């Protein structure tokens with residue numbers, strides 16, 4: 001083996017050269033590496049060098065012993081492999097990891113060129129082969145690592161696909177099935193083996209929910225057109241055994257790295273439970289749960305349709321607005337259960353008095369409205385109204401007692417007394433009020449001079465404007481109790497108005513009046529928030545535990561552009577932790593004003609203040625706002641909670657709302673709990689909290705403090 005270079009220059013030995021120039025080579029390589037690779041810039045010198053010195057030492061050691069192919073074969077792999085692993089972990093790309101060796105090669109060759117002698121051809125070849133070998137080890141290590149990472153990703157994907165509830169199938173470009181996860185097997189009733197290779201429309205047979213006619217299979221449409229729009233309406237999936245299941249289906253094209261269409265992935269989920277629940281809640285939103293009659297919102301809907309029809313085919317409509325006389329006495333003397341039974345019997349009698357095309361509604365309390373779509377003369381209408389009053393007057397058997405009661409009835413007629421639903425309802429109500437004032441058990445047709453009631457309303461509005469300054473307003477506090485521990489965990493703040501002449505005016509009467517005048521409602525709302533925060537601060541200062549303070553917010557306040565700033569300033573002024581304050585927004589507010597209110601609700605949530613949905617279940621038609629808004633608490637409307645323990649027909653709804661709250665991780669509070677049985681029922685069904693007369697009526701601050709607050713550690 002010759003060690004003489006052809007040029008006749010003095011011969012250098014590779015191992016001597018590498019050992020002698022070791023530090024210079026490493027330093028120059030380090031500088032070059034740092035200037036060329038972004039990946040090395042943040043590394044310490046030790047991290048950067050890592051195994052490079054060992055690799056140089058190993059090459060020198062083997063060069064000393066032998067040169068030639070055997071020496072390469074004998075070079076240990078762990079130096080370059082360990083170096084490559086460390087580079088992988090530091091996030092170096094394969095290109096960067098291999099470029100480092102080419103820089104090392106450059107530096108060695110430059111250093112060699114500065115030497116007085118040169119290497120023999122064999123040693124030069126050995127040096128290059130040793131460096132090539134290190135590069136190969138890097139490539140092999142990187143390939144192994146990325147295969148392992150891919151394998152892990154694939155395993156995770158498989159575990160996910162096997163464990164999710166959504167059905168997932170994929171197809172080839174012709175729409176034939178190439179993969180099906182276990183959920184897809186369960187939902188479609190097909191096994192993966194049987195479905196494999198089948199056209200997707202054979203496995204996913206989709207029908208229109210209304211017509212039960214087959215609809216175009218999304219997968220086939222997408223396979224033809226490389227895209228598909230979702231189905232317009234609700235659809236059903238026909239399972240392999242013919243059973244039908246409500247589903248939602250989504251589709252997306254699969255593309256390779258060159259964006260070529262290579263097939264489709266379809267996901268679908270069983271939405272039968274949620275659809276049934278939505279339908280049930282939708283029914284409750286439009287019907288009175290006690291009598292099952294349409295409620296005000298359905299009345300307005302039908303009235304709007306009938307007005308449109310009567311305008312096209314000239315005709316008359318009539319609204320009969322009824323209020324039972326002295327119903328309150330029945331409630332007081334025989335109890336609420338008897339009152340409820342009476343209302344149900346009245347509802348049945350009203351329904352048999354009219355034709356199927358007419359609509360009997362309960363607006364709440366003891367108020368009923370009948371919409372008559374076709375009647376002859378006013379005299380006929382009067383006769384029908386008399387017949388209805390006679391039917392209502394006939395005796396009832398309630399609570400082993402015979403009850404008799406009369407009704408006052410007001411009538412408005414389209415188009416004479418109004419051409420929109422609100423005007424017709426309002427005028428029939430005014431006429432009914434006149435009937436009551438004129439001795440009850442009587443009928444009055446609306447006449448324009450009956451606007452007196454409206455005048456009274458205006459007068460009360462004027463008084464309300466002065467009430468704040470006159471100190472006639474105050475706050476009452478009602479506890480919210482955790483059902484598992486029985487502890488008071490929150491308090492709802494309720495506004496009270498003591499009118500100098502009329503006495504206590506209920507908020508249900510004066511809040512709508514305030515809402516008619518934006519400035520009045522905003523001033524009232526601000527006052528309530530400030531007084532509630534002042535009270536919360538004073539309880540904290542007195543050493544009582546922090547309670548969640550719930551304050552009702554009107555839609556008028558939420559529309560106010562300064563609302564969020566005022567909430568922030570109030571919290572700061574009273575040094576109140578934001579999460580101690582909760583704002584209650586009614587469900588109907590969130591539904592009807594969703595677009596405008598959503599941003600403000602999110603801004604409030606960003607302050608750290610909690611959001612509760614009040615009267616939950618009454619305005620229902622979609623779940624989407626719950627997913628899109630930062631809600632913390634659902635308050636089940638009291639109309640569902642009353643009589644629930646006695647098998648009230650809203651029990652499934654209450655249970656569904658509790659389950660829904662649990663699955664969305666929202667606290668659920670039942671309102672209007674009036675007795676032990678209801679509280680026990682709610683506890684058994686895992687409702688979180690309860691509020692109602694069973695625990696306490698709303699109380700003035702001092703009474704609340706005495707009854708429910710105990711100092712910490714006391």
Ligand SMILES: Nc1nc2c(ncn2[C@@H]2O[C@H](COP(=O)(O)O[C@H]3[C@@H](O)[C@H](n4cnc5c(=O)[nH]c(N)nc54)O[C@@H]3COP(=O)(O)O)[C@@H](O)[C@H]2O)c(=O)[nH]1
Nearest residue numbers: 494495507508511528552553554614672673674691692693
């Ligand atoms: N925007 C604002 N609205 C307010 C404010 N203060 C009150 N209100 C709203 O007025 C509505 C009527 O309130 P109120 O007459 O005070 O009635 C509340 C409770 O007294 C009553 N309640 C509580 N427990 C029971 C019960 O067991 N049985 C029964 N029959 N009633 C009970 O419920 C009302 C609380 O309702 P909610 O707010 O839905 O929790 C009412 O809608 C108030 O929101 C105000 O400052 N601003």
